[in-house]
Amino acid sequence: MNVKKTILASLLVCMLPVTSFAKEVQVGVSMALFDDNFLTIVRNSISKEMKKENVDGQIEDAKGDVAQQLQQVQNFIGQGVDAIIVNPVDTNAVKPIVDLTTKAGVPLVFVNRKPATALTEKMAYVGSDSELAGRLQMEALAKQMNYKGNVAILMGDLANEATRDRTKGVKTIVAKYPGLKVVQEQTAKFTRNDAVDVVSNWMTAGDDIQAIASNNDEMAIGALQALGKNPNKIVIAGVDGTPDALQMIKNGKMVATVFQDAKGQGEGSVQAAVKLAKGEKVEQNVMIPYQLITKENYAEFTSKNLK
Numbered sequence: 001m002n003v004k005k006t007i008l009a010s011l012l013v014c015m016l017p018v019t020s021f022a023k024e025v026q027v028g029v030s031m032a033l034f035d036d037n038f039l040t041i042v043r044n045s046i047s048k049e050m051k052k053e054n055v056d057g058q059i060e061d062a063k064g065d066v067a068q069q070l071q072q073v074q075n076f077i078g079q080g081v082d083a084i085i086v087n088p089v090d091t092n093a094v095k096p097i098v099d100l101t102t103k104a105g106v107p108l109v110f111v112n113r114k115p116a117t118a119l120t121e122k123m124a125y126v127g128s129d130s131e132l133a134g135r136l137q138m139e140a141l142a143k144q145m146n147y148k149g150n151v152a153i154l155m156g157d158l159a160n161e162a163t164r165d166r167t168k169g170v171k172t173i174v175a176k177y178p179g180l181k182v183v184q185e186q187t188a189k190f191t192r193n194d195a196v197d198v199v200s201n202w203m204t205a206g207d208d209i210q211a212i213a214s215n216n217d218e219m220a221i222g223a224l225q226a227l228g229k230n231p232n233k234i235v236i237a238g239v240d241g242t243p244d245a246l247q248m249i250k251n252g253k254m255v256a257t258v259f260q261d262a263k264g265q266g267e268g269s270v271q272a273a274v275k276l277a278k279g280e281k282v283e284q285n286v287m288i289p290y291q292l293i294t295k296e297n298y299a300e301f302t303s304k305n306l307k
Contacts, residue, residue, distance in 0.1 A: 083108070218240075
C-alpha cells in the first residue's frame, strides 16, 4: 500500500510543472513611429495590456521606414513569436508583411492604420473608420462657418489610409453645402513643424481661407502656431483628441477634434493577438468608435488619451 502511495505521489510531482508553467504567449510589435504623440498613447496602451494579459514580447520602432518594419517582422518570426502586431508605416505596402506571416503561419494584427491589402484567416484589424472622422470634423467646422466659406485641408502622410479617408470625409461634407469650397489641400505628413511651414506659405501667398480641416491634431496645432494671434479668425479642427488638442479647445483656439480611442485600439490589438495565438476566432475588423469633441464636452475626454 505504501509503495502505491509513493508511486502516486511521484507521479503527481512529475505532473506539477506541466500544469503550473503554461507557455506564455509571445508577441512582437512593430510601430510605424515612436516619435508621434498619438501613436505613443497607442504604444503605451499596448505595453500595459501585454503586462495585464501576461504577454511576453517587445515593441520595436520602424522609424517610418517600410524596409525596417519588414525586417522587424522577419526577426519576430525568426524568434518564434506566437503573434505579431503591426502599426504599418505605409498602408499600401503591407503585402510583403502579410505574405511573410501567412507563410510562417503566425497570426497578424494591424492596429490604428488599416492596410490596403485584404485580410485573410489568422489576421485582424483594430482601428476606427477614418472617413467618419473627416465627416464629423467638417460638420463641426461647417456649423462654425455658418455653412459658407473656403476650406483648406492639411493632409497627413500620403501613404496612409487615414489621410485618404479623412480627406474624403471632409470633401463629402463640403460637397453637401453649396456655400463651402475646398481651395487648398497639402500634406504636412502628420507633423507640427511641417504644418507650420505649409500654413505659413498659404498665408504668405494671400490664400483666402476661412477654415482648416486637419487630418490630425498635431498638424492642427502647427497651423495655430503659424497663424499666431489668428487675426483672420480662421477656424481649425483636428482628429485624435490628444491632451494638447483638448487644451486648445478649452482655450477656444480650436473648434473641434475627433476622439480616436488610442487606449481602446492598443488594448484591442493585444486582445485580438492573444486570441489568435490561442487558435480562437476574432472579428476581422474590430472598429473602435469615433466621437466629436467640442468646447461643450471636452472635459469628458481629458483623462482618456493620456500617455
